[in-house]
Amino acid sequence: MLASLHSTAQLSYHGDADVTDLMARRSAWKTARQAISLEDCLIHAIARTLEAYPDFNGVADDVSITRHESIDLSLAISTPMGLMTPVLRDVGSMPLGDIADRRRDLIERAQVGKLAVSEMKGGSFTLSNLGHTRVRYFTPILNAGQIALLGVGRLVETAVVDEVGHPKAARMLPLSLTADHRIVDGEPAGQFLDQLCRHLEQFRAKP
Template sequence: MASLARILSRQIHLSARRHALSKFSMPAMSPTMTEGGITQWKKQEGESFSAGDVILEIETDKATIDVEAQDDGVLAKIISSDGTKNIRVGTTIAILAEEGDDLSAQEELPRGDRIFASPVAKKLALERGIPLGKVKGTGPEGRIILADVENYKLSSDATAVSSSTVVSQPGQPAEFIDIPLSSMRKTIGERLTKSKQDLPHYYVTTDIDMGRTLKLREVFNQSFSKEESKAKLSVNDFIVKATALALRDVPEVNSAWLDDKIRQYHRADISVAVATPTGLITPIIRDAGSKGLSTISTETKALAKKARDGKLQPNEYQGGSFTISNMGMMGVSHFTAIINPPQSAILALGSVVPTLVPVDNEKGFGTKQIMKATLSADHRVVDGAINAKFLQALKGYLENPLSFML
């Protein structure tokens, strides 16, 4: 009887342990996130972790975000491997367990129609346009490995269009390359298409004399020592501050269209467009009107670096009230930008160009440092007169930058 009791006790113990396995689903890293990709698992199958440990990196439509463990545990099984994209929020991506659990239960998980392949095999299949569903896996438990993809021959009806590179004739350079969409690029395409289709855009441009701003910037930057050179101010820092002040003066532009109402903000949370390897993202300078030029400069540099590294947190790029897109440093003299809804406007800035203008002197002309500023506005929120009033306020601050110090 004692032996039977021990056996039953062990079976109950193992059953409880087996049921301790839990599903780990693709988390929603922001309120608007519907799907994401797995950049890299930081833990391997069978490896334990503690609360606070980073267990994987997830690619959202805006950034790459570390996912931390909420409790201690063990990564029992990885279902979605590195490089997997377009995973819906809530989809099971791994199985977690507790220390000491019977991990054999993971073998009972149904695989369904999911294709198991190594990351390098997936990458090569994507490059060659090979459907993984037709590749026979020779790895453990039928997993598709690199050699399987290398040895696979496309059927005769496979077309060149499905491949990432197409060669017209053997030995000739490829005619083109197809680049898979990143989550960020896909979202940018969807949002901007919807914005341009749904929002009644219109554009107003003004010329701003940046001469005094450039001189004041030079004076400030000359005061920094070599050790403080990283703290030097950029022209964009002055623009962010001037924009915040102009939004304070003309709050109708600092608004959002919310279908049944217009929300007018009391502070200027300015989104600054930053180009990254995977697309454009707009980190936010919060309450820019209350901050000095030095603080704006420091925050902008830090956020831009995080944006390029794909390390922005959702609160650092969500919720801005107005956007600035400055392409002046790229030699662009003038352009128009697409509004980032629900915001009602976006400011597009070109480069500062020495320009001959009429002046009251002996020659009758002179040279001024002119920058073209174009405000794209949503006509449902911002009327033409309000647009012009905002640009006039912006022009006033940038042409008289000492007003920042008052």
Template sequence: MTVDASGPGVRDVVPLTGIRRTAARRMIKAWEAPAFTLTLTVDMSAALAVKQRDAQATVTDRLIECCARALVRHPQLNAWYDDLTVTRFGQVNIGVAVATDAGLMVPVVQGADRLALPEIRAARRDLVSRAREGRLGRADVTGGTFTISNLGMQGVDRFTAILNVPQVAILAIGATSERYVRRDGAGEWVPQADFTLTCDHRAVDGATGAAFLTELRALIETP
């Protein structure tokens, strides 16, 4: 359908260009994938204490660190799918979804599995800053092998993220909230968040996705 830009009620017509145009095309391909989702709840107590390790680090930095470690142990999710071929990578490059005035951008923390927490924090802060200033280059947004989308800061409790093709998996993280939990017969308030993993079923099966999520939860909950 063609929009009549001179018609009543039309505010403006904005053509998609550059990174946003590429992202739009990838989303169309993502809907073609036979995707499935898995969700589990994570105790965020240890993650919230990340500043005890690095005063300038954020929970997102800790999540990147844990995802990188889990992907090393579950390389089936650190992969691309294309034309009946699955390519697995020996380096973990984690994309982090960032909302900007120009739309959603996914800059990539390269080699996250080989970085210490302060290095992850520095790389993530630099990428996010340049994304919001419109200064990302092609090298900053290519080569990702896995993506994290965290909408918890926007108060979203749980959501399902669309695959960032050709990647075979993406992790959606909801808001952390205090929930009443009974343990060993006693009740307590625990900061928890829901993690939802979307997988391309052509490359990843349910058991593999579940094993990754379980491993990731164990890493995040470990002080």
């Protein structure tokens, strides 16, 4: 982590996605016994966003930048053995149900130390989820070599104003994007985060 901070120009951007409709859809899926987590939906939305912004999907060092064709998502997982980042391979081609199955499998095996070393290498983007804590925003540190990482905070219920000026209840998801400013500037980083929020707010994938 120290080497990552010292060798890159890390900058974090913060925003909120209104996931009120998405959470209502998840409740309906749960009633139908379809186990899809908010994190599964996030992974699907991240994949769609990376397809539109491929400069964020890859790795870099002091002399070169390598953009990955496939979206290989590292998942930051807290385990009894410490932090692990197993990789969901080629999530861009996965339907939502497959993402859910693969993510659960990785987490279960990570918790009991049954991941292969090869499963923790080669990620092109990282997701770090602290939504189970009181943390809302944070400045996640890049996984060494990667160009960008998304941090997720605690879902909050709040009041917002609708299109005609009336207050309404909403469920807002805090998001923190860290990117290497040597490679991506502030404007595309802001666009990336904005697009990700829109994918979550207009979520159309089905289990």
